[in-house]
Amino acid sequence: MNLYRYASPASFYPLAGRLWPVFAVIAALLAVYGLYEGLFVAPTDFQQGEVYRIVFIHVPAAWMGMFIYLVMAFYGVLALSFNTRLSAMMMRALAPTGMLFTFLALWTGALWGKPTWGTYWIWDGRMTSTLVLFFLYVGFIALTESIDDERRADRAGALLAIVGSVNIPIIYFSVTWWNSLHQGLTFSKSGGSKMAPDMVIAMVAMVFACWAYSIAVALVRARAIIREREPAHVWNGEAA
Amino acid sequence: MKNRHRRFAWIAVGVAVLSVAVALVLKAFQSNLVLFRTPTEVAEKKVPLDRAFRLGGLVQAGTLKRQPDGLTVRFEVTDTAKAIPVRYTGILPDLFKEGKGVVVQGKMEPGGDFIATEVLAKHDENYMAPEAAEALRKAGHPVKGEIFAGEKPVVTQQPTK
Amino acid sequence: MSSVSLELVEQSELAPEDGFWVALKRDLAIAMQNKGELAQALAFMAIVVSLFPLAVGPEAQLLKRIAPGVVWVAALLAALLTLPRLFASDYQDGTLEQVLLSPYPLPVLCAGKTLAHWLTTGLPLAVLAPLFGLQYGLNGDELGVLVASLMLGTPVLSMLGAIGAALTLGVRGGSILMALLVLPLFVPVLIFGAGAVEQALSGQDTTANLSLLGAVMLAGAVLTPVAIAAALRISLD
C-alpha cells in the first residue's frame, strides 16, 4: 500500500471518516478506565492526600498541550517545505485541541496549587512559560482566522508554529534550569518514574485517552476543513 | 566558487555567534536566576535585606512553634547548612510540615527574623501510598527530599524523636 | 548605456552583504525624511513613563519599586507602536514587492531593515533611558544596568516584532493582531530585562539576566532574518 496516497485530501477524507470513531471509542474507554483507576483504585498520596488525584488530568493535559504544539510545528515544516495541503489542514485542525489542553493544564494546575502550595498562581518559570504557550495558541488561531486566503493563512500559521516552538523546551526544562515552586520531573528518562506503579497505570491510561481524543477530534476537524475547502474531494472520496 | 566561499564564511560567522549565545546561556545558569533565595545566601548577605524577597528551603524539624494567639507561627527555614528564623501570621497550606519544602515571601526584620507575608508549600516529585513511604523509611531509605537549583540534592532530615 | 545581458547572474558582481547596507540606508533615509520620527518613539516613552505616577500615585518608594517594570513595559509598547511602519507602508505602496524582487538576498535585506528600525526606536530609548530612570529615583549604577538591559533587549524586540509585523501584513486589525502574536514572544525579554534592573535596585549581581539577554539577542540576530524573510514571502503571495 502506498502511504503517500493518504497525504492527499481526497484519499485522506474517507480514511479519516473510518478512523475517527475508532479513536473516539478508544478515548472513551481509556478515559473511563483511567478515571476509575485514578479516582477510586490508586492509593492516597503520602504527602498530598487526596488532592493529588488532579494529577491524572493535569499531567496528561500539560503534556498534550506541549506535544500538540510540537506536532503542529512539525506539520508546519512539512507545509512550508513540501507545500502539502493536508499537513497544513492537520496543523489547523490540531490547534483548538492544543489550546484546550493548555487551558486545562493551567486551570487544573491553579486549582491544585491552592490546596498544596497555598496559592493559585505565582510567576515561576514553568507557569509563565505555559501561559505563554496558551497565548501562542491564541495567536495562532487569531492569525489563521484573520487571514481569509486559506493558502496564506496556512503558511503564516506554519511559520508561527515553528517560531513559537522554541517555547516548548523552555517549559519542559524550566523546573530544572530555575528553581521553581512547581515540582521537578516525576517522569524522567534518567530517573524513571518517581510515582507508585498503581498510580502510573491510571496515568498511562489517561495519557493515552487524551492522545486518542486528540486524534479523533483532529480527524473530525480536518474532515470539516476538507469539506469546506475542497468540496469536490469530499464527493469523490465518499463515492470511492 | 567565490560565492560559495563567501556563503561558507557567513555560515561560519553565524555558527560562531550562536555558540557565543549558548556560552552566555550556560554562564547565566551558573549564576543566580532564582524564584527564591537560600538561607545560606541570606546568611552571607548576598540578598537585599532591606526589601521583600522569597526564601526557600526545608522547614527545620522541631522548630515549628505556634504562638499563643493561635495564628502566628515561628519556624526555621534551612538548606541544611544555615537556618533562618521565620515568623508568619495567617493560614498555612495543608502541605506545610516540618522537614518539608517551603517558600516564604517577606522581609528581614532588623532583629534577624524573617517576617513572612505569604507561605507556600513546596512538595517533591514523589508520589506513593503512605504505607509505601512508611515501609521505605523503615527500610532505611528515606524518601528523597527537595532539590534546589545550583545545589546538590538535600536529604530530608529525619525528625528527631 | 551598456547592452542588456541575458546571462546576468554568472557575471554578477553584487556582493550579497551589500544588501544589508542598501536596506539600512534606505530605511534610514525614509525615517530621516520625517524628522519627527526619531523623536516620536522617545516622546511616546516619555509620556507613558510619566503617566504611571499619575495613575499609581506619587509615593517615592513605590515608584522606585515599579520603575524597572514601567520603563521596560513602556519600551516594549513603543516597539509595538512603531513596528507596523516597518513593512506596512512598503506593502501598501508596492515597494515591498520590489524588495522581494531585489537581487540581494531577502534575509539580508530584512536584517538591514530591522537594524534601521532598532536604530530609530530602540537605540534612542536606551540612550535616553537615564532621563526616565531619574524620574523614578534610580541612581548611577542602577541607571547603567537599565541602559545595558535596554541596549541588549530592544534589538530583540525589533527582531521578533519584525516577524509579527511581516506575518500580519494586509490583515485587517493587523496592528493589534501583531501585538497579540508578538507579546508572548516578548515575555522572556521583559522578564530578563526588568529582572536585571530589579537586581540592580537590590544591589545584586546582574550578570545572569544580562547574559541571557545577550544570548537571546545574538541568537535572534542569526536566526530571525530568515524567519522574517519567510514571513514576507508568505504575506505577499
Add this chain to the structure above:
Amino acid sequence: MSSVSLELVEQSELAPEDGFWVALKRDLAIAMQNKGELAQALAFMAIVVSLFPLAVGPEAQLLKRIAPGVVWVAALLAALLTLPRLFASDYQDGTLEQVLLSPYPLPVLCAGKTLAHWLTTGLPLAVLAPLFGLQYGLNGDELGVLVASLMLGTPVLSMLGAIGAALTLGVRGGSILMALLVLPLFVPVLIFGAGAVEQALSGQDTTANLSLLGAVMLAGAVLTPVAIAAALRISLD
C-alpha cells in the same frame, strides 16, 4: 429608474440623523467581517495586564496597589492601538472622500463611526474588566467601580482619540504621532478613572471621580463630533 433631478436638495427626504445609523452600521459591518477584531482588543488588554506582574514581581499587596493604574493604562493603550483603524483604512482606499461627500452631515457620520469604535473596543473591555481585576486580587465592590469607571471613561478615549486619528491621517509615523497628540488629552480621564478605583480600594467615596468622568463623557459626546469632522476636512484637503 426615476429621472435625475437637478434640484435634489429641496425635495430631499433624508433625515440628517439617519447618517448616524448609516455610519454606525457600516463600521460595525466592517468590524464583523473580521470575526477576530472584537476578540483582539480584549486579548491585547489581557496580555498587557498579565505582563505587569512579570515585570514588577509577584507581591500580592503591591499588585493590588497598582491594579487600578495598570488596568487603566492598559485600556488606554488598547484604545491607542485600535484608533488608527478608525480612519486610516478609509483614507487609504478612498472611502473617506466618499464619507465627506455623503449627503448626511459629517459630524453626525463621525459620531456614528466613533460609537462603532467604542462598541468594538471600549465596551468589551469594560464588560470583561472584572476578569482582569480578579488577577490582581480586587473584590466585589472594587470590581464594580472598575467597570463603572471604564464604562464612563472609554467612550471619552474613543472620542478624543478620533480627533487625533483624524488629524494625523496620511502623516508618516502617524500612529505614534497620534499617540503623542492624544495621550495628554487622555490624562484627565486616566486620573479620574484610576482615581475612582483607587478610592474604592481604600474604601472611600468614589462619586466625585465617577461624576467627573460622566461629565467629561457627556460634554465629549456633544462637542467632539464637530471637532472630528473639522479635523477630517483639514486632513483631506
Add this chain to the structure above:
Amino acid sequence: MTTAVQAAATGPLRAEGLQVTRGPRQLFSELSFGIDSGEILVLRGANGTGKTTLLRVVAGLTQPDQGSVQWCGRAWGAKDAERRSVCLYLGHAHALKEELSALQNLKLALALDGIEAGTEACAHALDACGLAGRHAVQVRRLSQGQKRRVGLARLALSEKPLWLLDEPTNALDAEGIERFSALILGHTAKGGIAAVATHLPMPFQSARELRLEGSA
C-alpha cells in the same frame, strides 16, 4: 494656466474664475465654465495640468484660491449640504473596502449616499457590470478592472445629478468601456451632468471638451 476652450458659462453647474495654486505652480486661473443639463464635459490636458484638482475643487474636496462653483445659480460653500447631495465623485482610488465583498461594498457605498438599495437591485447591477459570480468574492481578490466595475455598478444605482469621474475607463477592457458608455449616456439622457477627466478616447461623441494647458 489658461483654458483653451472656455466652455459656455451657462447651465446648472457653473464655475467662475477658479484659480488653484499648488506649491510654486499656478495650475489654472480665471477658469470659468458651465455644464448644461444632459451634457458631458470631458477634461483633457497633459499629465499634471490639473484635471484631478479641478474635479476635486468642484466636489468641494479642495478649496480653490479664488473663484466659486455654482449650482443653479447659488454658490456652494465649503461644507454645503447641497453640494454633497449633488456630487458623485469617483477618483483614482477605488473607494472599496478590500476585505468586504463587492456586494457588501456596493450596499455600504449606496447607504452612505442615502440610497436604500435592496440586495436584489445591487446584485442585478453587479451582474450587469460583468461581475456575475463574483458578488461574494472579497474585493482584495478582484482584478484591477473588476474593482473599477464595482464603481460602475455604483454609478448605475446612483441618483445624484452630477458625476465627477477621474479617468473612469482606466483598466477596463473593451466590454467594460461599452458598459460605462451606456451608463453615462443613460445618465445624461435623464438630464444628468457629467465631468470626465481622461487621456483616452471616450466612447461617446456628444461631449464638449475642456482642455487644460499647464505651464511646464
Add this chain to the structure above:
Amino acid sequence: MTTAVQAAATGPLRAEGLQVTRGPRQLFSELSFGIDSGEILVLRGANGTGKTTLLRVVAGLTQPDQGSVQWCGRAWGAKDAERRSVCLYLGHAHALKEELSALQNLKLALALDGIEAGTEACAHALDACGLAGRHAVQVRRLSQGQKRRVGLARLALSEKPLWLLDEPTNALDAEGIERFSALILGHTAKGGIAAVATHLPMPFQSARELRLEGSA
C-alpha cells in the same frame, strides 16, 4: 482557461504548463509560451482573466499550482537569486514612497536593484520622462500620470533583461506613451525582453500577443 495563441516555446524565457487556481476558479492551465531575446509579448484578455496573475507568477511573487518558468533552460525556483536579478516588475501600485521626492525615490529603487546611479544620471532620466522641475516635489503631490513617469525613469536606468509591465500606459498622456514606447523599443533593441499586460493599443507594431480567455 485556454490560450488562444500558443506562443512559440523558444527563447530565453519559457513558461511550461502553468496552472493557477484562484478560489474556485482555474484562471489558466497548461499555459506554455516563450519569449525570444529582443521580443515583446503583449498579454491581452478581458478583465479578470489572469494577466496580472501571470506576470506575478513569472516574477516569482505568486506560486503556480503547476508548471515552471525557465530562463535559458534552467527552471527558476521560488527564491531563485537569478530570477531576482533578471526580473523588473512594475505593477498597478506605483512602488513609490509618497513622502519622498521623485529623485529620492528613483535612487532608492535603483539601489535596491543593485544599480549605483549618480544624482546626475537620475535627474537626467527624470527630465527625459517629463518631470523637469518636479524632482524635489514629494511624490504625494504628483499627479497620477507623473507618478507613472517616475516608473518610466526607473525603466530607463534599469539593467535587468526581463521587464514585466502591468498596464504601464494607464494614466499617461500621449507624450508619456511615446516616451514609454521609445524606452521599450530601446530595451528590446539591446536584446532585452518584455511582457506587457494591457487593454490599450500599444505604440509599437513588432509585438506578439498572448490572449488569455477566462472562463466566466
